[in-house]
Amino acid sequence: GSVSDMLSRPKPWSKLTQKGREPFIRMQLWLNGELGQGVLPVQGQQQGPVLHSVTSLQDPLQQGCVSSESTPKTSASCSPAPESPMSSSESVKSLTELVQQPCPSIETSKDGKPPEPSDPPASDSQPATPLPLSGHSALSIQELVAMSPELDTYGITKRVKEVLTDNNLGQRLFGETILGLTQGSVSDLLARPKPWHKLSLKGREPFVRMQLWLNDPNNVEKLMDMKRMEKKAYMKRRHSSVSDSQPCEPPSVGIDYSQGASPQPQHQLKKPRVVLAPEEKEALKRAYQQKPYPSPKTIEELATKLNLKTSTVINWFHNYRSRIRRELFIEEIQAGSQGQAGASDSPSARSGRAAPSSEGDSCDGVEAAEGPGAADAEESGGPAAAAKSQGGPAEAAAAPEEREEAPRPAEKAEPPPLGTAVPDAAATADEGRPRAPPPPPEGPADGSGPVPNPAAAAAAAPAAGEDAATSAAPPGEGPCRARDGADRSSALPSTSAPAAARRPSSLQSLFGLPEAAGARDSRDNPLRKKKAANLNSIIHRLEKAASREEPIEWEF
DNA sequence: TTGCAGTCAATATC
DNA sequence: GATATTGACTGCAA
Numbered sequence: 207g208s209v210s211d212m213l214s215r216p217k218p219w220s221k222l223t224q225k226g227r228e229p230f231i232r233m234q235l236w237l238n239g240e241l242g243q244g245v246l247p248v249q250g251q252q253q254g255p256v257l258h259s260v261t262s263l264q265d266p267l268q269q270g271c272v273s274s275e276s277t278p279k280t281s282a283s284c285s286p287a288p289e290s291p292m293s294s295s296e297s298v299k300s301l302t303e304l305v306q307q308p309c310p311s312i313e314t315s316k317d318g319k320p321p322e323p324s325d326p327p328a329s330d331s332q333p334a335t336p337l338p339l340s341g342h343s344a345l346s347i348q349e350l351v352a353m354s355p356e357l358d359t360y361g362i363t364k365r366v367k368e369v370l371t372d373n374n375l376g377q378r379l380f381g382e383t384i385l386g387l388t389q390g391s392v393s394d395l396l397a398r399p400k401p402w403h404k405l406s407l408k409g410r411e412p413f414v415r416m417q418l419w420l421n422d423p424n425n426v427e428k429l430m431d432m433k434r435m436e437k438k439a440y441m442k443r444r445h446s447s448v449s450d451s452q453p454c455e456p457p458s459v460g461i462d463y464s465q466g467a468s469p470q471p472q473h474q475l476k477k478p479r480v481v482l483a484p485e486e487k488e489a490l491k492r493a494y495q496q497k498p499y500p501s502p503k504t505i506e507e508l509a510t511k512l513n514l515k516t517s518t519v520i521n522w523f524h525n526y527r528s529r530i531r532r533e534l535f536i537e538e539i540q541a542g543s544q545g546q547a548g549a550s551d552s553p554s555a556r557s558g559r560a561a562p563s564s565e566g567d568s569c570d571g572v573e574a575a576e577g578p579g580a581a582d583a584e585e586s587g588g589p590a591a592a593a594k595s596q597g598g599p600a601e602a603a604a605a606p607e608e609r610e611e612a613p614r615p616a617e618k619a620e621p622p623p624l625g626t627a628v629p630d631a632a633a634t635a636d637e638g639r640p641r642a643p644p645p646p647p648e649g650p651a652d653g654s655g656p657v658p659n660p661a662a663a664a665a666a667a668p669a670a671g672e673d674a675a676t677s678a679a680p681p682g683e684g685p686c687r688a689r690d691g692a693d694r695s696s697a698l699p700s701t702s703a704p705a706a707a708r709r710p711s712s713l714q715s716l717f718g719l720p721e722a723a724g725a726r727d728s729r730d731n732p733l734r735k736k737k738a739a740n741l742n743s744i745i746h747r748l749e750k751a752a753s754r755e756e757p758i759e760w761e762f
Numbered sequence: 763t764t765g766c767a768g769t770c771a772a773t774a775t776c
Numbered sequence: 777g778a779t780a781t782t783g784a785c786t787g788c789a790a
Contacts, residue, residue, distance in 0.1 A: 376778060391769055393780055406767060406788095479772050480783055499765085520764095521784055528766065529782085 350418075351410045359399040360539045362416050367396050373426045375433065383432050384419050385412045398532045401539065482522070486512050490522050498527060 370380055381392030395412055402410065419425045482490070493500060493508055500508065500523065509516040 378778080387768095388770055389779075390771065390781080393778095394769090394782095397780075400767095404767095409768060412768095477784095481773075482783080502764095518783075522782090524765070525783065528768095531766095 347411060347414060351407055351414045354410065354414050356402045357413050357417055359402050359405070359413050362413055362420065363396045363399040365420055366416050369420070369426060373430070375426070375429050379429060379433055379436065383429060385415050387412060398536050400532060400535050404535065480518055486514065490519070490526070494523065494526055
């Protein structure tokens with residue numbers, strides 16, 4: 207009956223009480239596909255741009271927005287939100303508040319050990335553990351990720367590494383406690399961070415967590431505590447297990463988040479890890495150089511030739527491609543940070559990290575990053591050029607055939623009009639690169655050496671000028687999602703300017719970003735054009751500065 | 763189906 | 777013992 211009533215006679219948002227709004231929020235979430243499984247989803251695995259869940263929204267509802275909503279100001283921000291935005295703007299506020307307390311996640315983890323993933327409807331308002339990502343904090347994190355401004359992944363990992371080593375803290379502890387990742391993943395992440403704009407929402411999460419952790423004044427202490435506790439637990443267990451003659455259990459002590467729950471003897475099923483012999487690797491690499499994207503037939507042949515399973519060969523190619531790609535990112539970043547020396551006026555340049563972020567900055571950051579390099583080498587070749595430049599000759603040659611499906615480079619070329627929401631622009635942009643068969647690993651390196659890095663400059667520019675483009679883009683997606691953090695907000699609720707305006711600042715503080723970000727926040731869509739124009743001029747100047755003739759295809 | 767991102771987890775290396 | 781490497785897997789998107 208209530209449903210019927212609500213469906214047929216919905217009250218206007220502004221007339222609804224906190225409680226009354228809830229069903230609509232649920233409906234909105236449901237419509238958004240974010241309220242998939244029953245009520246109170248615990249694990250927000252949603253990939254959507256704006257990640258809400260009922261629980262997360264409850265937070266805002268309970269804390270900030272609603273109450274404040276009574277005030278004209280807030281109500282303004284909260285109310286007219288036909289779409290998810292509304293909730294988002296609300297939640298943003300409380301979320302930021304929530305997270306502004308130093309690192310909630312760590313907090314909890316501190317209390318012993320990460321709560322079970324299973325303790326489901328973490329309905330209490332306690333921030334959940336970082337790992338299982340249950341309850342508020344987990345969701346908050348996702349929201350934060352979705353709304354986070356561009357982060358300098360390279361800088362973050364750098365700082366994290368410093369802190370960890372300075373304090374003699376291990377990756378495993380850090381990963382499991384703070385990031386919810388295993389040691390290997392942490393190592394990988396710290397050693398080869400991808401540029402922000404290349405990351406999916408999921409991929410960004412660890413960086414947001416890291417940033418939060420870095421912002422936490424007690425981060426080290428907390429981790430130290432954890433360390434101690436782990437040690438204690440380990441000792442305890444060791445003792446008890448010794449008496450029980452139950453030797454094992456990995457030293458990963460208190461952190462059996464997730465699957466650990468059931469002590470099943472799963473050992474039996476383990477299949478031995480395949481380890482490729484050097485010759486096999488060589489052969490695969492050679493094959494890769496000829497055909498980064500081998501046909502099934504080729505794979506088959508390779509497999510037989512090397513006496514490997516085809517799946518192994520396939521996996522190897524996948525892994526190799528993606529890892530090579532990442533290597534490139536790193537190189538770009540480094541090249542960027544070197545070559546960028548001069549360009550420092552970027553607002554976002556706060557600190558040396560400017561470099562990395564910078565290069566990542568443009569929507570096509572990739573190209574920006576790599577393109578410039580390429581461009582430098584030759585002239586603005588765009589992705590294609592970039593590809594060419596870096597792809598070893600072999601590739602270039604070999605490429606034609608396997609590029610079968612590679613219309614990508616081309617598509618990249620077309621810069622999406624400002625404000626285009628092309629949800630995949632980023633992805634698309636990416637594509638360009640992969641397509642361009644990455645240079646053979648040991649290959650004579652990409653022609654892109656340290657670049658005068660206009661990219662860096664560009665980064666600055668866009669950062670400042672900001673992505674006019676993005677504002678229109680669907681939150682979370684879009685080419686420039688990177689720096690659109692702010693825009694995204696604007697993209698959300700066209701609603702309240704105030705809200706939009708507010709949000710960035712809180713996010714900034716949250717992430718410890720300089721006002722720059724706030725400044726670049728586009729609060730008024732109407733301004734977009736102007737901004738775009740500004741952007742263009744900035745870009746133009748930057749390009750000139752970089753003594754470049756023609757603009758590479760930066761997509762803003 | 764295919765490719766990719768993100769991870770895990772076994773193993774190698776430091 | 778900590779960290780790096782890497783084969784495999786999952787989930788998603790085109």
